[in-house]
Amino acid sequence: MLAKAVAILRAFAVDDTDLSLAELVRRTGLHKATAFRLCAQLVELRLLEKSAVGYRLSAGMFELGMRASVERSLLELAMPFLQDLYERTHEVVHLGVREGHEVVYVAKLGGHRQVRSPSRVGGRMPLHCTALGKAFLAYDADLRREVLGGPLTRRTPHTVVEPRRLSRQLATVRQQQVAFEREESALGLTCVAVPVLDRLDRPYAAISLAGPTTRFRPENHQHALRAAGAAVGALVARRQSTSGDGMSAPGTSPGR
Amino acid sequence: MLAKAVAILRAFAVDDTDLSLAELVRRTGLHKATAFRLCAQLVELRLLEKSAVGYRLSAGMFELGMRASVERSLLELAMPFLQDLYERTHEVVHLGVREGHEVVYVAKLGGHRQVRSPSRVGGRMPLHCTALGKAFLAYDADLRREVLGGPLTRRTPHTVVEPRRLSRQLATVRQQQVAFEREESALGLTCVAVPVLDRLDRPYAAISLAGPTTRFRPENHQHALRAAGAAVGALVARRQSTSGDGMSAPGTSPGR
DNA sequence: ACGAGCGTATCGTTGAGCGAGACGAAGTGC
DNA sequence: GCACTTCGTCTCGCTCAACGATACGCTCGT
Structure with a gap:
């Protein structure tokens, strides 16, 4: 019932x-x-x-x-930094957490002329074809194994559906500490993302910037993004070590 | 069950x-x-x-x-304007809707050094002692009658608990088209708010700016706020007249 | 060693949820 | 104007699943 x-x-x-x-x-x-x-x-x-x-x-x-603890407290912690990012770039800013093999958008800041992006707060997208998702995949070996094992659905002609190629991309993400997405989830849309790592270096959330491919140059924003990710991560870690359990990450449940 | x-x-x-x-x-x-x-x-x-x-x-x-229609679409409509407000003022920006005799916070933008304010997204506050609430009360006669009839609980020494005095304040709000709150819900906190009026001039939501009394000068932000309220109102009205029912407002239910 | 507080499991009873169906109202096509 | 559909609402027996008393094992603190 x-x-x-x-x-x-x-x-x-x-x-x-x-x-x-x-x-x-x-x-x-x-x-x-x-x-x-x-x-x-x-x-x-x-x-x-x-x-x-x-x-x-x-x-x-x-x-x-809005009382959902993880999302709400993450939101409160991260918002100031997201706003800074927006103010500096005036591009669309996303904050997402992972649930199963998908990313759930927790916040979205964007100007009046928002990119026609498929993201909506509370909405979901697959991990393998979004910058946010790749940030999660790159920093979580177990998750990576699961997702690379399963089928990678194609969303656009640019979606990376070959596991080996995606795997190589993810290695690069770890090296550069930024994940890119170039029209892999929606045509005309380019994204760049960083993970928010918790106390144990697990990806707790991720932050991204998005813009139209025609104009948006993700390279220009890597530094600011990394700084924001690190700053939020530090706050998350601090909160974890003080008042808290210690061992629970958001979205531990397997695929839907 | x-x-x-x-x-x-x-x-x-x-x-x-x-x-x-x-x-x-x-x-x-x-x-x-x-x-x-x-x-x-x-x-x-x-x-x-x-x-x-x-x-x-x-x-x-x-x-x-986040799938709750009223709140989500309002959020998407209003966010750009809230961001503008924040960027211009760097003060805490609130967006709220009414439910019963309380205001529910739908969004909150604020800097790193947020005022120690009692508001949280998803939280509630009484109508009579907040700027947001007064914006609703001033523009809704039925509601005003209900609230002025009932008891006005005191939150701080500055809370207006005399119905007649509150009533006069609300008249002033209608004249000036802005509502003020000076430490009536929390000590040290000053707010200013405008309603977002829908197609039928009913208060559909409200927007406020908040800051510490010591420094915050609400008068400086009246114009920007009014403009934002009007702009969001126009968008709401447009959405109502195109695809829609026509007659449902958020929070039609009486007291809790 | 003891007891309090907690999470978990079992089980018989009964009341509440279930779906088939009826009904009026409003709309659609001819 | 009539036949037909679609929709929301309501009634009514039947059955099954939700309920709470009770028990048990565990971890604390003392």
């Missing part, structure tokens, strides 16, 4: 606003009466709200999401 | 990270076995994760929260 309720909540995609009961039934495969009852309960619990055209995720849901 | 699960999720406060099972039992009043079972299920559903010391809200929760 809980599972069904969550299925309803998860039926909402990143760019959905309102879904009708019928649409929810279609997406979840639940019985109409069941979905109806659950929706009513979720409204009661203020996770959904009923709108003119159907149901939508409510502010209560947003609130709960 | 759903209700109990949500109770567990809601047991996590804004600044909790990990809660033990015992602590969850204490806060929710649930039976130990029940809480245990529900936590296991929630972990299964990837809304919770088990850490070394207990449970924490997971990235899956964050993801869901």
